[in-house]
Amino acid sequence: MSTGNMNLTLKVWRQKNNNTKGALVDYKLAGISPDMSFLEMFDVLNEELINKGEEPVVFDHDCREGICGMCSMFINGRPHGPKDLVTTCQLHMRSFNDGDTIVVEPWRAAAFPVVKDLTVDRSAFDRVIAAGGFISVNTGNAQDANNLPIPKMQADAAFEAAACIGCGACVATCKNASAMLFVSAKISQLALLPQGQPERYRRVQSMVAQMDAEGFGNCTNTGACEAECPKGISLENIARMNRDFASAKFISEETV
Amino acid sequence: MSDINSNIPEGELTSKWTKYKSSVPLVNPSNKRTIEVIIVGSGLAGASAAATLAEMGYKVKCFCFQDSPRRAHSIAAQGGINAAKNYQNDGDSTYRLFYDTIKGGDYRAREANVHRLAEVSANIIDQCVAQGVPLAREYGGLLDNRSFGGTQVQRTFYAAGQTGQQLLLGAYSALERQIGMGKVEMYTRHEMLEVVKIDGKARGIIARNLITGEIERHFGHAVVLGTGGYGNVFYLSTNAMGSNVTAAWKAHKQGAYFANPCYTQIHPTCIPVSGDHQSKLTLMSESLRNDGRIWVPKKKDDNRKASEIPEEERDYYLERRYPAFGNLVPRDVASRAAKERCDAGYGVGASKLAVYLDFKANTERYGRIEASKSGIHNPDKETCMRLGTEVIKAKYGNLFDMYAQITGENPYETPMRIYPAVHYTMGGLWVDYNLMTSVPGLYCTGEANFSDHGANRLGASALMQGLADGYFVLPYTIGAYLSKEISVKAIPTDHPAFAEAEERAVGILNKLINIKGTKSVDHFHKRLGHIMWEKCGMARNEKGLNEAIEEIRALRAEFWSNVRVPGAVGELNPELEKAGRVADFIELGELMCIDALNRNESCGGHFREEYQTEEGEALRDDENYAYVAAWEFKEGVNFELHKEELKFENIKVAQRSYK
Numbered sequence: 001m002s003t004g005n006m007n008l009t010l011k012v013w014r015q016k017n018n019n020t021k022g023a024l025v026d027y028k029l030a031g032i033s034p035d036m037s038f039l040e041m042f043d044v045l046n047e048e049l050i051n052k053g054e055e056p057v058v059f060d061h062d063c064r065e066g067i068c069g070m071c072s073m074f075i076n077g078r079p080h081g082p083k084d085l086v087t088t089c090q091l092h093m094r095s096f097n098d099g100d101t102i103v104v105e106p107w108r109a110a111a112f113p114v115v116k117d118l119t120v121d122r123s124a125f126d127r128v129i130a131a132g133g134f135i136s137v138n139t140g141n142a143q144d145a146n147n148l149p150i151p152k153m154q155a156d157a158a159f160e161a162a163a164c165i166g167c168g169a170c171v172a173t174c175k176n177a178s179a180m181l182f183v184s185a186k187i188s189q190l191a192l193l194p195q196g197q198p199e200r201y202r203r204v205q206s207m208v209a210q211m212d213a214e215g216f217g218n219c220t221n222t223g224a225c226e227a228e229c230p231k232g233i234s235l236e237n238i239a240r241m242n243r244d245f246a247s248a249k250f251i252s253e254e255t256v
Numbered sequence: 257m258s259d260i261n262s263n264i265p266e267g268e269l270t271s272k273w274t275k276y277k278s279s280v281p282l283v284n285p286s287n288k289r290t291i292e293v294i295i296v297g298s299g300l301a302g303a304s305a306a307a308t309l310a311e312m313g314y315k316v317k318c319f320c321f322q323d324s325p326r327r328a329h330s331i332a333a334q335g336g337i338n339a340a341k342n343y344q345n346d347g348d349s350t351y352r353l354f355y356d357t358i359k360g361g362d363y364r365a366r367e368a369n370v371h372r373l374a375e376v377s378a379n380i381i382d383q384c385v386a387q388g389v390p391l392a393r394e395y396g397g398l399l400d401n402r403s404f405g406g407t408q409v410q411r412t413f414y415a416a417g418q419t420g421q422q423l424l425l426g427a428y429s430a431l432e433r434q435i436g437m438g439k440v441e442m443y444t445r446h447e448m449l450e451v452v453k454i455d456g457k458a459r460g461i462i463a464r465n466l467i468t469g470e471i472e473r474h475f476g477h478a479v480v481l482g483t484g485g486y487g488n489v490f491y492l493s494t495n496a497m498g499s500n501v502t503a504a505w506k507a508h509k510q511g512a513y514f515a516n517p518c519y520t521q522i523h524p525t526c527i528p529v530s531g532d533h534q535s536k537l538t539l540m541s542e543s544l545r546n547d548g549r550i551w552v553p554k555k556k557d558d559n560r561k562a563s564e565i566p567e568e569e570r571d572y573y574l575e576r577r578y579p580a581f582g583n584l585v586p587r588d589v590a591s592r593a594a595k596e597r598c599d600a601g602y603g604v605g606a607s608k609l610a611v612y613l614d615f616k617a618n619t620e621r622y623g624r625i626e627a628s629k630s631g632i633h634n635p636d637k638e639t640c641m642r643l644g645t646e647v648i649k650a651k652y653g654n655l656f657d658m659y660a661q662i663t664g665e666n667p668y669e670t671p672m673r674i675y676p677a678v679h680y681t682m683g684g685l686w687v688d689y690n691l692m693t694s695v696p697g698l699y700c701t702g703e704a705n706f707s708d709h710g711a712n713r714l715g716a717s718a719l720m721q722g723l724a725d726g727y728f729v730l731p732y733t734i735g736a737y738l739s740k741e742i743s744v745k746a747i748p749t750d751h752p753a754f755a756e757a758e759e760r761a762v763g764i765l766n767k768l769i770n771i772k773g774t775k776s777v778d779h780f781h782k783r784l785g786h787i788m789w790e791k792c793g794m795a796r797n798e799k800g801l802n803e804a805i806e807e808i809r810a811l812r813a814e815f816w817s818n819v820r821v822p823g824a825v826g827e828l829n830p831e832l833e834k835a836g837r838v839a840d841f842i843e844l845g846e847l848m849c850i851d852a853l854n855r856n857e858s859c860g861g862h863f864r865e866e867y868q869t870e871e872g873e874a875l876r877d878d879e880n881y882a883y884v885a886a887w888e889f890k891e892g893v894n895f896e897l898h899k900e901e902l903k904f905e906n907i908k909v910a911q912r913s914y915k
């Protein structure tokens with residue numbers, strides 16, 4: 001059960017750092033088990049490279065259960081590979097066939113510079129959140145949680161938007177490298193909840209401004225982000241963000 | 257018998273914390289602006305502390321090894337968070353949460369700490385809801401609860417199977433808000449490699465910038481470690497790949513005692529190992545035990561499919577052995593019971609190291625309720641299953657999807673196969689009531705400390721403890737120390753103590769890279785994990801532990817002479833990061849075995865085969881072992897035992913019974 005019989009050809013993006021040019025390098029792998037995850041297949045590759053005295057491929061990963069959002073491989077032209085609604089770490093080799101050639105690249109976007117091999121810098125996302133992706137409440141100021149009833153439908157909708165793991169697949173797949181799905185998910189989560197109302201219009205303005213400052217592109221409603229999102233974040237969030245943004249500019253007295 | 261002081265305030269258990277809070281020295285706002293606090297780790301315990309201390313006015317630096325603070329492994333916690341709110345009107349109270357936690361921990365935790373935890377539990381829920389954390393709600397708009405193991409009330413709050421994610425993103429957003437305001441300086445992709453001590457006090461850290469490989473010196477009036485647990489010492493665990501003991505271990509080597517290292521939690525419901533390639537194990541939330549029934553065939557080596565085994569030939573062994581708690585016994589009890597059945601030859605699946613977790617009965621029950629809601633009387637079985645599946649999907653959909661993705665099986669149709677796996681570590685750095693380690697000015701919060709769970713943690717209590725420490729305990733207790741530090745000016749990092757600490761860190765990095773041996777870091781990590789799992793895992797005995805200690809010492813020697821770390825120090829080099837962590841795990845592994853050998857009793861997650869009742873339950877020895885074992889690191893790799901006696905003044909110590 002531990003050894004498998006899949007033979008694969010990998011074409012992996014290798015790039016020493018952000019100042020050097022990268023290229024696809026071919027690797028042959030044999031004996032891959034269909035029960036391995038995609039990252040475990042990379043573990044096998046790296047073990048072989050280390051044993052041969054070569055440098056292993058650097059890639060981001062951590063929880064390996066699809067929730068931390070760290071893994072980020074662009075596999076055969078799709079972020080997180082061919083299966084819908086999974087991250088790279090939850091993609092298993094049974095989704096591929098013996099003899100396949102698999103091309104693996106990093107996320108590509110101006111706002112996500114390559115750090116090394118398949119690892120990119122996604123700190124732009126943190127800066128967008130720091131610009132307004134929160135409710136300004138200090139520790140110790142909260143009322144009893146049940147003093148604020150929230151209709152279940154609304155709470156569920158906020159939860160669905162909050163399911164975003166910040167992996168950046170939406171940006172990687174977008175021809176404009178737009179971050180609108182990510183940004184709108186956070187804006188929607190908070191806009192759908194009563195706690196988020198006081199800062200609603202301020203938030204949308206400052207987060208969108210930061211998103212633009214980071215160099216993310218605009219949305220042209222292609223919908224690739226929604227199709228590739230491992231957590232199924234809906235395009236409706238972008239519509240909601242745009243409505244709020246317009247309202248903020250035309251209706252709200254507060255400009256940021 | 258104690259030779260260390262836990263600094264528990266005097267007075268009645270129920271009023272200790274309130275009184276302490278109102279009498280703890282304060283730091284005035286203008287002084288706070290000049291006091292710097294370093295927080296290592298950005299999970300629930302680290303992010304909540306960093307945000308709260310910054311809100312209070314301190315200058316905060318926060319470090320994490322991931323590319324963003326949002327990725328800390330708290331994010332993967334699934335099931336829920338406990339709080340004594342009594343929203344369900346089922347008789348819950350602060351005392352009951354306190355009692356359940358002490359009992360669940362098999363009477364090996366400090367009463368005062370646990371009571372404080374139970375007291376602040378309710379504030380956590382209020383705080384998180386105020387931050388916009390979307391916890392599950394009922395149609396009336398109020399918060400929903402569910403049951404977890406080791407309790408008979410419903411006090412667990414949740415957000416589907418993503419409670420940890422939502423709570424962490426709440427703490428992360430509070431942290432990012434402070435970062436945006438310039439109150440917290442965030443250092444991502446940085447790993448702490450040393451604690452800097454000046455005149456016996458913690459005064460900073462040495463960190464490595466993981467992108468450039470540069471070594472950095474950072475000063476702090478105090479240092480807080482919220483760096484998580486050490487379950488990855490077993491190689492295979494439910495921890496993230498990067499979860500490590502390095503920060504805590506370096507602190508230990510600088511004088512912080514390590515307490516109860518042998519208390520590890522083996523979680524009963526994980527997806528079984530499928531092969532040698534396995535890099536990590538995946539948990540199926542304990543919340544599933546609300547609706548899943550655990551069974552094995554009554555016949556040994558029964559190779560029939562689950563669906564072909566009739567009801568009367570199934571052994572619901574938890575319901576049989578523990579009728580009062582049934583499938584909701586605490587984790588240690590459930591794990592050992594699964595191991596017992598599999599060792600006896602009743603395991604299922606290809607490896608025979610698995611038991612079934614079956615949702616069929618409850619799916620049908622939910623279906624019946626749904627049918628009657630929609631006016632369908634006497635629904636047929638198919639209708640019940642169809643409607644019930646929708647209910648199960650709403651409750652646990654993401655977990656079922658994950659199971660299907662990993663195993664290639666459909667859990668809506670066949671029962672899940674589960675087996676225990678390493679999940680959490682109750683042991684950790686010893687801390688006093690203030691959460692300060694035995695090094696003045698060095699604090700430890702969350703899973704990284706040992707404080708609240710005794711020998712076994714109850715489900716949904718890790719999130720509670722992490723956030724309690726970070727939001728509601730440390731921000732108060734750290735004032736007791738910092739109020740005496742207001743006249744200390746920031747110490748320049750060219751101080752000899754910084755140079756010395758940096759030299760130690762650099763020395764280790766250079767040594768690792770220059771061994772140029774023949775075996776990869778993972779090779780050693782896997783071997784260590786194998787020793788730990790076989791001899792210091794779910795069941796331990798004197799012979800095995802003695803063997804393990806010898807084997808680990810030999811492994812350590814081999815590691816330091818034959819590990820191969822490719823690349824250079826001055827660049828992004830994940831193999832070098834792993835090498836440093838595995839080196840620390842090897843030393844910790846030895847201490848875990850020494851601790852397990854020292855504790856001649858069974859309690860909670862520590863099960864010594866020599867000490868069990870006739871029915872196979874853990875047999876404590878309260879006369880000789882009602883103490884916290886706090887180990888001091890000594891030159892070479894040696895350890896000296898200190899004891900903190902545990903006094904139970906408010907709870908009657910008894911043999912734990914879930915029958």
